[in-house]
Amino acid sequence: MASSSLIYETGLWKDLRAHVEDIKKTHLRELMSDTERCKSMMVEFDGILLDYSRQISNLDTVTKLYNLAEAAHLKEKINRMFNGERINSTENRPVLHIALRAPRDSVINSDGKNVVPDVWQVLDKIRDFSERVRSGAWVGATGKVLKDVIAIGIGGSFLGPLFVHTALQTDPEAIELARGRQLRFLANVDPIDVARNIGGLNPETTLVVVVSKTFTTAETMLNARTLREWISSALGPQAVTKHMVAVSTNLTLVEKFGIDPNNAFAFWDWVGGRYSVCSAVGVLPLSLQYGFSVVEKFLKGASSIDQHFKSAPFEKNLPVLLGLLSVWNVSFLGYPARAILPYSQALEKFAPHIQQVSMESNGKGVSIDGVPLPYETGEIDFGEPGTNGPTQLLPINSPGPCHTL
Incomplete structure (x- = not known):
């Protein structure tokens, strides 16, 4: 693709560049005093409220961002993803993590084949296996119930499942269903991490889940061999x-x-690692800990947002709005970092999960076709829960995206 066809060459991009000078003349306090503006910048879907009124933007900014999205053919690109087209051009693959949580009767094609039945075949296998382990129908070598699980993985095979596990530990139904069970995650090759994971556990009651698509990931296989030896020795x-x-x-x-091999649970090339929490990568260990019924609710929630993303108009579309605001903050206002500060302790692993999901996707200095870009394309994400977050790094008078009035 020639550089002349890139979005930053369009009049709409240049219009937003010029708009930056106008918006910087207005203090956030003044923007916040506009009641109509604030009301229009609150969007709700399925119990999730997005309030972006504290962004350095006005109604004109948002309209210009919508126009930019249309010029970039965003709707067409969303449809291409849902249609199973090979939008991952560097690896020549579809991007279909949406299929991992699609209802059983959905049709999502990849290369002319509906992949949803394959997904549900694996989900049904996980449901059956996790129920057998949890009920005691499947026992360890000495006949004892397997009540402790160690999941070995790295990157997306670790951060997403850990985030969901940490969140579910505060859910009343999940707490009850997990009673008497433990789930631990081993990612680091540091022997201390291994020692902590097996500390206090009995090999007789422990099930190890090794997560590696190719079964060649160096760090994962090193830890897998270590735990195989731990089990074999005992x-x-x-x-x-x-x-x-x-x-x-x-x-x-x-x-x-x-x-x-009968105890191997599949996933597919069209699942990016950082998006794999809804595949067997996350569903298997989480189902062993909490039961498949709890995890299925999580999958249904993800599917709900998928359909919202696909069908909602831009002005009501939470993922689209968040994406456009990210472009505005980074590429136009020049804010290089985003603090993620969840005040719910249940979301304490949200920031590291988003670090990988977002930065691995958007932290590029070139276009999708490899053309170097003359502007920043993604934030540096960082953060901790609530008051533990490094908010002191922000200037007290900064009206940036993390500023609180």
Whole structure:
């Protein structure tokens, strides 16, 4: 694609550039005194309220951003994703994490094939396996119930599931269903992390879930071998098939490792690692801890937002609005960082999850076609829960996106 066809060459982009000078003349306090503006900058969907009235923007800004989105053919690009087109051009793959939480009767095609039945085949397998483990129908090598789970993964195979697990620990229904069970996540290759994960656990009652699409990820396989040795030393090598399962597509290496391929749970090339929490990567360990019924509610919530994203007009579309505000703050106002400060302690792992999801997606210095861009394209995300967040780094009089009046 020639540079002349890039969005920053359009009149709409240049119009927003000129608009920056106008908006910077107005203090946020003045913007906040406009009642109609504030009301129009509150959008709700399915119990989620987005209040973006404290952004350095006015109604004209938002209109210009909508126009920019239309010039960028955003709606067409959303449809292309939902239609299973290969929008991941660098790897020549579709991007279909939306299929992971689609209702059973949905039709989402990839290369002419509806992938939803494959998704539900894996989900049904997870439901059956997790219920057998939780009920005691599936036991360890010595006949004891497996009540403790260690999930080994890295990056998206770790951060997303950990975030959801941490949030569910404060949900009354999830607390009750998890009673007497433990779920731990092992990602670091530091021996201290390994020691902490197995500390206080009995190999006889522990199930290890190894998460690696290719079963070759160096860090994950090092930790998997360490825990295989932990189990084998205590219970004998034959115990591995009862105490270790896999989330992988490489059944050959799964079997070679010592895990029964029947106890491998698949996911697909069209699942980006950072989006994989709704695949077996997250659903399996979370179902073992909380039961499939709780995790299914999470999947239904994700599907609800998917449909909202696909069908809602831009002015009511929460993901689109957040995306446009990100473009405004970074590419136009020049704010390089975004503080994520969830005041609910249940969301304490939200910031690291978003760091990977957002920054791995948007932290690029080139266009999708590899053309160098003359502006910033994504924030540096950082943060901690509530008052533990590093808000002291912000100037007290800064009217930036993290400013609170």
